[in-house]
Amino acid sequence: MITRQLTFSTLIFLVLYTLQESLVNQIRLPGGGFSFFIIFTLVWSALSTPEVGAIAGFGAGFLTDLSPSSSGPVGQWTLIMILTCFGIAFLGFGDDKSRGNPITIVFLVVGGVFVSETAFLLTGVLLGVNLGSFGQILIILIGTSMWTLLVTPFTLPIFSRLHAITFDTSSRI
């Protein structure tokens, strides 16, 4: 059972990562655009237990670190995603009201994106990564959050269905 879940999850994550790197990144959107892959990981975590959330965060963060366009050292996104995904899963787990409510999940995801981007900036400063002007950072932070708010409601049913198929859960959003 676990092998099946792990294989399914890995495949889905790899396909979405490839889609993000090869297609979504090609489209230049104002305000920095959105990361399909990060949104998916956060939705996945919001629907899972904290353990699964942390493991999903580890995998997704590591893949993001392997992206050639990633500016920080390998492990930076991994660390941030572990904590963000664990946090999101922790907030949602055990509370069916929030897990079953799409609006709560959308706002959890938007909050997660904002927190992870801010954490990336702060850890980047600590690790000596150059991040650019304050105005540009602010535009990307706000822009990314807005795009996530716009995109997540459309993708949530698909991601929720994928999660349900993988974990054999009968309820989905």
Add this chain to the structure above:
Amino acid sequence: MRYGGGNRSRLLLIILIVSSLFLITLDLRGVQVLDGLRTGSQTVLSPFQRAGNIVATPFKNFFSDITHLGRTRNQLEQLRAENFNLRTKLINRKNADAQLKQYKSMLDLAGTADYKILSAKVISQGSSQSFSQTLTIDAGINSGVRRNMTVICDSGLAGVIKEVYPNSALILLASDPSFRIGVRIAGTQQIGILSGQGSNKAVLQLIDNQTTLRVGDVLLARGSQQNRPFVPGVPVGSVLSVDNSAGAVAQSASVKFYTNFSALGVVAVVVGAPKTDPRDALVPAKPSPRPVPTITILVTPSPSPTATK
């Protein structure tokens, strides 16, 4: 308390966090395994990126293209159906024309300075999520591209090769916040350091505080030892505004890059440096003022004016 956690959960979290910190330490210490992983992932991704580039070409610049359409919504509604096929063809044609124009300008630039170049197509753009500015091109080690080679485009400096893979390479754009280049001012030959700011503007800091900067001054790459990472003479940008604040240790200025980083379709990697420094040979020509025609109306009075009753 929504979730009590438990020892197993805490242990897992600690193991994962320690693993990520371990990865960061390994990467900062320059362990080859992690470089190999990044190289491997890029090698695997590059065919998908090529395919993605083909798929995304008609709509990837949608937001910038839409501002140039210059037509009203109603007109677009009426014409959309019949124009769909034509527009797709036109965009592809425009794309090809723009790339041809960029190629021509790049060849002119490289020819004037005697650079040996290798042209390449942009196959992917880096994600903005990491606050970095990068591009991936379809030429790599197999085509003779190496790390720290200068990359130029039709209007000047585009960036530098940051990573190189068998069939692709990653360019660190000049607009990236971590980008630094030694420049000199065309004419006065004063030198300074230009830093990217994450946009199409950069900050110039002059080494010598006695120099007088003027708006419009042209900046050229100074060049590096062994011509890596920068070959000399590449146009970088022009001074937009000068910061003359009293008490500043070094004079600084805001600089506008010549390159439009969001519209890079083709670039050229300088694989061979010129034997001699091209000096100011690549300074872009100033736009010549267009003469305004003067309209002269000659009126000749009639010899016998007619009286009106």
